[in-house]
Amino acid sequence: MGDCVTFLPRHxxxxxxxxxxxxxxxxxxxKM
Structure with missing residues (x-):
């Protein structure tokens, strides 16, 4: 979950x- 912060620093x-x-x-x- 925390990896997303590095990829999207603007958000x-x-x-x-x-x-x-x-x-x-x-x-x-x-999937359903």
Whole structure:
């Protein structure tokens, strides 16, 4: 999870958290 911060220094930690949550939900939806 923390690796995303190094790749996206421009975004805030909160935005990265919401982005990862959305991506995880998308992955779950694709698997379902």
């Amino acid at each position: 805030s930690k909160q935005e990265i958290k919401t982005g990862t949550l959305k991506s995880i939900l998308k992955d779950l939806n694709l």
